Amino acid sequence: MTSPAPLARRLLAELVGTALLVTVVVGSGIAAERLSPNDVGLQLLQNSIATALGLTVLILLLGPVSGAHLNPVVSLADWFLGRRAGRGLPASDLGAYVVAQTLGAVGGAVLANAMFDVGTAVSGKDRFTAGQGLGEVVATAGLVAVIFALARTGRGALAAPAVGAYIGAAYWFTSSTSFANPAVTIGRVFSDTFAGIAPGSVPGFLVVQLLGCVVGVALTLALYPDSGQSADDVVVPQERDARPAPDTLHTP
Template identity: 75%
Template sequence: MTPAPLARRLVAEAVGTALLVAVVVGSGIAAQRLSPDDIGLQLLENSTATVFGLTVLILLFGPVSGAHFNPVVSAADWLLGRRAGTGLAGSDVAAYAVAQTVGAIAGAVLANLMFDVEVTRLATTERTDAQLLLGEVVATAGLVALIFALARTGRGALAAPAVGAYIGAAYWFTSSTSFANPAVTIGRVFSDSFAGIDPASVPGFLAAQIVGGALGLALVRYLYPDVAAAADDVVVPHTDRSTL
């Protein structure tokens, strides 16, 4: 398959990640206002919006860029496919990560503007406990393993609902509420809301996500030894259809 031009893929990754963070942060702000005295209900509202929002965004942008929206997924795609000549080119990984991170910050700012939250105020929610970092390892490992297992077994068409469902479930079964994404983690710094994370907590989350990504990749390589052949189809199969 011939991938879409890099510029087009980067736009898809930036806009897709921006909208994902707008969904996460915006629904978090709305939940905080709608249910100010019930944290459990806030989490339910936030996770439900994220499940549907992420599913729709993968369907929308996946055919262009694969809908990674996540530097860990992009790096894993490159690492897995580099020997087999599949997946992202090494020169594209950094560009993807920059586009995703810039998009994530823009998405948080957009959510702030929509809900009239002070744009220049950074998040103050501390997330530094060891159990939260363990939750991020688990959440990220599961996400990476799921994505590559679906690609390897030819079930990429199920990625949108499956990834959405996994993240929605991980909101509840992980102590960290499943950020599982370095770009989204950085983006959430820029909104002092229910979904935010203070800057001092970010390095620990990023480290946990990298460890989780490595563990997830190791697991899927063990379960599916020839998984590298499917790296081109992560998160969903994508190719340049502009001439069709």
């Protein structure tokens, strides 16, 4: 018999992974502003490339421990799709994952601020509009569908580059530049820099990200009705600790 890694190890992986993801997003945004101060398009290109590559590496590094969800939407979808099949993230672990991801995101923003000596301050960048809200629904739904389609079709080995590529592309084809992650959205509040987001914009983004999760789950079920059977392999399969098989030769 096998079982997932202990919850404490998985939560550490989710906290560290989400922290480093936000560090990449915020840090590369600060660097882009400094390197290309008069070219916003180039800044976004630099920010998106760094984020795509950084996310790919983090999934490869931490996926075997926790699955490398690094995103409350992914954890929520994993629980929902896997619950009927007795697979995926247990309900008892879902809240802990979300807390670890959110705390990690805030810590990652603070770390990026400290590395670039900008000081931690609440962002003043108002971002949310109806168009950006629609962009977030598209970005989040697509992310969920990509992840679960890969797991269902046994292509988990491609999850790291595919997810990194999708997020990198969604920076450009969505009007919101693809947050697609409630924890990262909250973390970005704590950096008044290129990647920052004002607190007043957060509730709108969280609502449409959850809506995107619903759309992504619905699309996944329409395409792959039995996708819940592969929920243990999201985002990538976790290594499992071996447990001795029960002794079936003796009865009490």
